[in-house]
Amino acid sequence: MRDTTDKExxxxxxxxxKAFGSVMAVDNIDLDIREGEVxxxxxxxxxxxxxxxxxxxxxxxxxxxxxxxxxxxxxDLPPHxxxxxxxxxxxxxxxHMTVEKNVAYGLVEDRIPKSEIRDxxxxxxxxxxxxxxxxxxxxQLSGGQRQRVALARSLVKMPRLLLLDEPLxxxxxxxxxxxxxxLQRIQEKIGITFIIVTHDQEEAMSLSDRLAxxxxxxxxxxxxxxxxxxxxxxxxxxxxxxxxxxxxxxxTGESGSETRLRLLASGAETVLPYALDHPAGDKIQLVxxxxxxxxxxxxxxxxxxxxxxKAEIAEIGYLGHRSILHLQMDDGTLFHAHEVSLNRRNRSPxxxxxxxxxxWDGSDVAVVSA
Amino acid sequence: MQRNLFxxxxxxxxxxxxxxxxxxxxxxxxxxxxxxxxxxxxxxRWYRSLLDDPQILEAAQNSFVIAIVSATLATVLAMIxxxxxxxxxxxxxxxxxxxxxxxxxxxxxxxxxxxLLLLFVAMQQLIGWPANRGFTTxxxxxxxxxxxxxxVVLQARLRSLDSSLEEAAADLGSTPLRAFFKVTLPMMxxxxxxxxxxxxxxxxxxxxxxxxxxxxxxxxxxxxxxxKVRLGVSPDVNALATLIIVGIGFAVTLSVAxxxxxxxxxx
Numbered sequence: 001m002r003d004t005t006d007k008e009x010x011x012x013x014x015x016x017x018k019a020f021g022s023v024m025a026v027d028n029i030d031l032d033i034r035e036g037e038v039x040x041x042x043x044x045x046x047x048x049x050x051x052x053x054x055x056x057x058x059x060x061x062x063x064x065x066x067x068x069x070x071x072x073x074x075x076d077l078p079p080h081x082x083x084x085x086x087x088x089x090x091x092x093x094x095x096h097m098t099v100e101k102n103v104a105y106g107l108v109e110d111r112i113p114k115s116e117i118r119d120x121x122x123x124x125x126x127x128x129x130x131x132x133x134x135x136x137x138x139x140q141l142s143g144g145q146r147q148r149v150a151l152a153r154s155l156v157k158m159p160r161l162l163l164l165d166e167p168l169x170x171x172x173x174x175x176x177x178x179x180x181x182x183l184q185r186i187q188e189k190i191g192i193t194f195i196i197v198t199h200d201q202e203e204a205m206s207l208s209d210r211l212a213x214x215x216x217x218x219x220x221x222x223x224x225x226x227x228x229x230x231x232x233x234x235x236x237x238x239x240x241x242x243x244x245x246x247x248x249x250x251x252t253g254e255s256g257s258e259t260r261l262r263l264l265a266s267g268a269e270t271v272l273p274y275a276l277d278h279p280a281g282d283k284i285q286l287v288x289x290x291x292x293x294x295x296x297x298x299x300x301x302x303x304x305x306x307x308x309x310k311a312e313i314a315e316i317g318y319l320g321h322r323s324i325l326h327l328q329m330d331d332g333t334l335f336h337a338h339e340v341s342l343n344r345r346n347r348s349p350x351x352x353x354x355x356x357x358x359x360w361d362g363s364d365v366a367v368v369s370a
Numbered sequence: 371m372q373r374n375l376f377x378x379x380x381x382x383x384x385x386x387x388x389x390x391x392x393x394x395x396x397x398x399x400x401x402x403x404x405x406x407x408x409x410x411x412x413x414x415r416w417y418r419s420l421l422d423d424p425q426i427l428e429a430a431q432n433s434f435v436i437a438i439v440s441a442t443l444a445t446v447l448a449m450i451x452x453x454x455x456x457x458x459x460x461x462x463x464x465x466x467x468x469x470x471x472x473x474x475x476x477x478x479x480x481x482x483x484x485x486l487l488l489l490f491v492a493m494q495q496l497i498g499w500p501a502n503r504g505f506t507t508x509x510x511x512x513x514x515x516x517x518x519x520x521x522v523v524l525q526a527r528l529r530s531l532d533s534s535l536e537e538a539a540a541d542l543g544s545t546p547l548r549a550f551f552k553v554t555l556p557m558m559x560x561x562x563x564x565x566x567x568x569x570x571x572x573x574x575x576x577x578x579x580x581x582x583x584x585x586x587x588x589x590x591x592x593x594x595x596x597x598k599v600r601l602g603v604s605p606d607v608n609a610l611a612t613l614i615i616v617g618i619g620f621a622v623t624l625s626v627a628x629x630x631x632x633x634x635x636x637x
Contacts, residue, residue, distance in 0.1 A: 079541050153542070
């Protein structure tokens with residue numbers, strides 16, 4: 001990952017809101033995007049992520065707030081005058097033009113000399129590996145090829161900012177993975193700042209330097225993928241980025257850099273190896289990712305959490321690279337845990353019905369407010 | 371099996387009901403006899419007499435020129451109206467405008483004709499234009515009611531056209547007007563052809579509105595046929611009608627093909 005923290009923000013979004021009737025699609029958002037960064041807006045449908053993107057492109061007018069690009073307010077610029085390009089979810093390739101004409105469209109509109117247009121178009125088609133299809137019409141291309149043409153068309157003008165609306169959304173799963181790396185390669189080569197809108201958390205995490213989780217028009221959390229995944233500030237973010245086990249707990253005491261908790265479901269004691277700014281008696285929620293749980297049939301050492309819970313395996317979902325364990329805890333709650341398939345011939349794989357011990361490391365627990 | 375037979379019978383009766391009169395007309399246009407309803411052998415004499423009749427040729431020419439000009443006017447106006455209705459978002463009076471656009475579809479032709487006649491007479495008295503009724507007034511009248519029909523076709527197509535194409539054009543630096551001419555219009559081509567042919571056929575076909583709004587020296591083909599029939603049916607009208615049926619059939623086929631063309635290309 002590149003370090004981009006010391007640069008001036010390229011894009012500054014200041015208190016932006018958009019109301020459709022009485023519905024706030026985007027609700028008072030502040031956000032800085034740094035030059036050269038890949039930033040993802042992650043959210044479900046109706047979270048306002050697309051509206052925010054369309055305001056950046058100029059297709060929607062903000063109800064209030066400011067958008068500054070390189071310090072200049074974009075408010076009065078119509079879409080065709082903004083140094084911003086967009087790659088549409090449907091690709092929006094012009095069906096009556098060849099690939100070449102599609103890619104050249106933006107340069108022709110800018111009255112660039114013909115010879116320069118030819119050079120730039122062939123160079124960008126080369127970058128996205130579509131040179132041999134230059135004379136084809138969009139309806140003669142596969143989904144993946146159309147996606148590349150759409151990318152080329154939005155990149156060829158060298159915008160200050162490229163907006164990508166669900167760039168991989170229309171591709172099938174296998175193509176999506178290879179295209180993801182392809183997109184990263186191209187971004188690194190060209191160095192244009194990307195803002196990606198997506199509902200797919202894997203896409204957002206693997207592509208971006210930073211991401212923001214959106215819900216109901218608000219930014220729930222902004223940070224690097226690791227930061228947001230490992231330290232969710234809210235139950236919503238924790239749930240949205242992958243699955244998680246949520247445990248209700250009560251703070252029972254603090255000693256130095258440790259916090260002692262009591263799990264409400266089982267009454268078991270557990271320890272966090274860091275201090276919380278919650279006084280004793282406060283109810284909080286602990287978030288435990290399924291892959292952080294240690295599950296075994298034999299007796300195990302409790303991790304730094306000092307907690308061992310008893311469970312029975314209710315069900316096992318085998319996915320090849322890992323298995324998902326559904327654990328019926330003795331306290332009545334349900335847990336999910338992941339077991340990675342490390343060895344091809346596991347001598348004693350866990351089976352449904354097995355009685356197991358469950359523990360975790362205290363430092364793997366994230367705390368969200370109840 | 372029995373149900374199948376019943377369906378087939380219904381189908382053939384229906385088709386017969388619709389097309390036997392036309393077949394009779396076409397058949398008798400090749401009749402050698404002077405009497406309309408007595409078959410006396412095959413002949414092309416009525417087609418020949420048609421070509422020798424300067425009145426008919428003039429009326430045919432009038433009809434064609436009027437149809438071409440008014441169809442063109444109607445298509446352009448309908449295109450502008452459709453863009454306003456479909457793409458300009460909600461504005462004050464949009465529902466009213468949409469309704470008024472399609473009102474001529476259900477308006478009785480007699481009323482359209484009379485109201486246009488009154489308008490032209492009033493305009494002539496007030497501003498002296500149009501000086502007399504004839505070619506210009508018929509074209510204006512036909513363009514008016516054809517616009518409503520053309521707008522139906524064009525609105526439907528424009529609605530199904532992905533608006534992100536126009537947004538993409540704007541995003542890549544096109545002003546709204548350039549985006550319209552470079553992206554929207556080429557994609558609307560087949561629908562516009564279809565709308566034009568529909569308007570052309572409607573104009574060629576119209577008797578009522580033309581009768582109200584025309585003047586001397588601008589008799590259209592349907593008007594001529596109607597006046598001929600009133601003096602007693604003469605067999606050359608059969609020949610003329612046959613030619614019109616063939617012509618309109620051709621135009622309708624073209625129009626259907628134009629409307630279907632782009633969808634087949636997409637697959």
